[in-house]
Amino acid sequence: MSGTWPEFKGKRVLVTGGSQGIGLATAKAFRANGATVLITGTRAAATDYADDLSGYTYLQADFTRAETAAAVAKAAGEIDILVNNAGTGRADEYTEAGFRAVIDVNLNAVMALSAALHPALKARGGAIVNMGSLSSFLALRETPAYTASKAGLLGLTRALADKWAPDGIRVNMVAPGFIRTRMTEIQRTDAEYEKRLMKSVPMRRWGEPEEVAETVLFLASSRAPYITGQSIAIDGGLMLR
16 A cells, blocks of 8 residues: 555645544544644553554543534644544434434534634645445434434535635545444454345445545546545445345
8 A cells, every 4th residue: 555645645634533443543544645644532541552653643532522522623723634434323312412422523623623714725725525324325313413413514515625625625525335433343243244234335345444544535636636525335236225
């Protein structure tokens, strides 16, 4: 992956939720190609995570708090690329508190951070890539807030792309399917359940975080200069079913 995207050398990239999973894979990919990468996480320090995050500027961020987006934007400063990856889901999304908490992180914080960084992105001809989900298109009945937030993120991506195109800012979204991360580990511990799950995927395998990262890099790169307001499903064909 290193060296395949020379256009990122010297760029400043902010990846929210970049401390693990798809976010970390994305942060690693940008850094491997010469970018200075800032990441956010919920824990007090970068050393609180299992992975080595010493190569990144770490910003603690609790996006359930309304003031967090402005604080992160101020700390980040001049940014060329924003990857809105931070997200959450809860078991109590059918309660008012649970529903609001997920919407705040997955949707409201994305809008607040994107708006706060708009001046910097406009000045640098920047790009935003939002991390959607297949639930941007499909209903997950056990997680109404997650489903609503990711569906809303698709609409927000399109609206911001339309509004900010004259400012030279491109806004796109990726929608991962079943990706091999710590969050999906529980789905892989039951062999029979995993087998049934993979039957819904035409490619019959899990996706890898690095495969999502490569698509994020493409959308953020100078190789996609005429692409904005689009969403790309990274799902091994699941959406075909």
